[in-house]
Amino acid sequence: MLGLVKYDRGVSSAELRDVPDPKVLPGHVIIEVAACGICGTDLHILADEYPSKPPVVLGHEFSGTIAEVGPEVTRFRPGDRVVSIPFFRTCGRCRFCLTGHWNLCPERVTAGSGVNGGFARYVLMPERNLFRIPDHTDLSTAALTEPLACCVRAVVEETRVAAGDVAMVLGPGPIGLLAMQVAQANGARAIVCGTSQDAFRLDLARSLGAEGIVNVEKEDLGTLLRERTRGEGADIVLECSGATSAVMMGIQMLRRRGQFTQIGLFGKPLQADLDQIVYKEIWMHGSFSSSWTSWKKALELIDQRRIQLAPLVSDRLSLSQWQMGFEKCRRKEGMKVLLSPTLKGP
Secondary structure, three states: OEEEEEOOOOOOOEEEEEOOOOOOOOOEEEEEEEEEEOOHHHHHHHOOOOOOOOOEEOOOEEEEEEEEEOOOOOOOOOOOEEEEOOEEEOOOOOHHHHOOOHHHOOOOEEEOOOEOOOOEOEEEEEHHHEEEOOOOOOOOHHHHHHHHHHHHHHHHHOOOOOOOOEEEEEOOOHHHHHHHHHHHHOOOEEEEEEOHHHHHHHHHHHHOOOOEEEEOOOOOHHHHHHHHHOOOOEEEEEEOOOOHHHHHHHHHHEEEEEEEEEOOOOOOOOOOOOHHHHHOOOEEEEOOOOOHHHHHHHHHHHHOOOOOOHHHEEEEEEHHHHHHHHHHHHHOOOOEEEEEOOOOOO
């Protein structure tokens, strides 16, 4: 089968290659991939800014149909529509595994960086990782469950969102707009911030129910926040852009004893005025990837139709168009770009 392979270190070391079809193992299933989303982490992997173990098939945001089940699989059968937590292997012994924080296991191996992932026709995953897709959800669109689960972890499990809170979302990309929707589903009032380059994304945020949208290059964010918060500042900042300037702005606009949750990756060190964290007694959080509980909550939100995934899908491309898809993501020319191994190229 063809797969998008990161075959070596270096920024240009990825291409479509013939790779062996996976062989089923006890307790595992083989999934025929319907779609796999291009994530910011994939861009960082290509740039050697995120750890990977080449040669490896990229892609961890996938959905599909079970093609084959191995011995000892009891809950699923061929034909089931599924999504999967991407953690292929964890130690099961460390304090993080034992407390449900598989994402922090020092021995964690993840599909798309440590073992072959979803930018191929088939992918092998453990049965324990699988969740069924709600019947009313399009199979390809369900690939957004993985980033949604990451946002649920960040917004619900790592941040204490209360009804009426003003949540400022920095970065209106797919993660930002999913985080916005999760915050709103938990009673928060969302203000989404971006730049002139994000004009269509800000418009999409408005259509998805954002209470306010701000182009920080043209509008005074401080004035809007003072009006909406009686001069106190935002209760919560969800930083989804991975931009140093956004961190500084978020700290400035956050109220005293507010919560700042970092979701976006920078790919490099940054400088920030951390004294403000002390002066304002800011609660700083980092949120990495997802948890089993955040997947369960994400699928419940999808099933209850409280989250809109389809409007975030801007492109559905074949594997042969992967370079176009990655370039769209780099240039912020779309929202969520999906690659499908079953689509034929131009």
